[in-house]
Amino acid sequence: MAKGKPLILLSNDDGVDGDGLRFIHPYLKKLGRVVVSAPDRERSGTGHSLTLSRPLRIKKIEKDLYAIDGTPTDSVMVAVHGILNKRKPDLLVSGINLGPNLCDDITYSGTVSAAMEGTLLGIPSIAVSLVVRNHKKPKWDVAAEFTVKMAKYVLKNGLPEDTFLNINVPNSKRASADKYAITTQGRRIYEDILLEKIDPRGKPYYWIAGEEGVLRGGDKTDLKAIRRGIISVTPLHLDLTNYNVINQLSNLKL
């Protein structure tokens, strides 16, 4: 429970100029003091990566608005340990991301990783993504409305220990901030994910692309909710242990 005026840390992986961050910023300001610490440029697909090999710079753009020359994870860490002088925010919001963060893709996601880092630092954290595909026009309103609802809830009630939320909002007219489901992380198998091309000098190069493959993971997955036009809220944690196989492997004789 936050005492006095809540402190909200806002980050993303689309960069400090990202449309989704700009859209949600004024809404969150109505709930408390908002400090923005985000990458100085787009950092999609960076996963939970930390910059260890070089120093980081903090650029103050204006009061409570900072651009970091690193990853989303760096931005959160630098905010808490550098900018805020170890005052722990009451809430971390990562987003609103332009594009989905669903199924196994979340392990690559900078948006989700900022929330991971918040969780490691003991901050109740939510990642919010708008499921915009094929360059369609983003409709930020419902995502913003739902983010505010969830932010209010988390500021009041916190989140279960070590748990953060991965929220995906359909980019459709049917979507409503009142229609959401608690979901599980779906599984997806990809196909055809590397394009080979030839550069102007005749040398080959490769570009990572992706095509949606088979979906697994049952009926309660994040992607199933999105396909039904409903907001998906997946509680995640950082424990990757597969407890289901511990007993089986304990009999391992090498």
Add this chain to the structure above:
Amino acid sequence: MAKGKPLILLSNDDGVDGDGLRFIHPYLKKLGRVVVSAPDRERSGTGHSLTLSRPLRIKKIEKDLYAIDGTPTDSVMVAVHGILNKRKPDLLVSGINLGPNLCDDITYSGTVSAAMEGTLLGIPSIAVSLVVRNHKKPKWDVAAEFTVKMAKYVLKNGLPEDTFLNINVPNSKRASADKYAITTQGRRIYEDILLEKIDPRGKPYYWIAGEEGVLRGGDKTDLKAIRRGIISVTPLHLDLTNYNVINQLSNLKL
């Protein structure tokens, strides 16, 4: 079960010239054909990051030895989809990493992420790290011996579905390839992880450092095994859903 001569993909995050990769390479060659696809330089702390914003290049150093100008995840993806023309390896080995990959740190780890990517591509995958600290001299022998044992086991028996192994080997004289435990991922809380310094022009910069904090997670954790001088084998998966709180959150009223 591999048919004929097994195909083993070897990667890491210390780069194609990494001592640990060089050390394990000849051992694995005795088990089958080994294709090395690894970053062209050190890529520690890159997490499960993919290079999406620029093309990737593959440099063939010699037969079955490739350097990729990307992350460990890129290296695995490019190997399977580019170099091997979609022939799926029978085993992926990531390592041997110079330094531990324990507790929550694994979410940052390039070594573990290469095994994650292998798992997403349907390859039985193991990540191996030598717990070298404070610039002590690495003792690769036991780690290599254990890797070979585990590689033989996995080539014969496979791994449980969607499961990969995170192996950490103590860097001590007491360590033995016969002493191992099946463990869970420990939790760690960090303190003092950002150093502030002043550059020659008087401007501040920040460097991410780390100090070990409190350990949580019970008696069966990876770190506890290492502290007992025993090899830690943690079965991991890619499902981050916190199933323990699904019911609790299903009553959520926003």
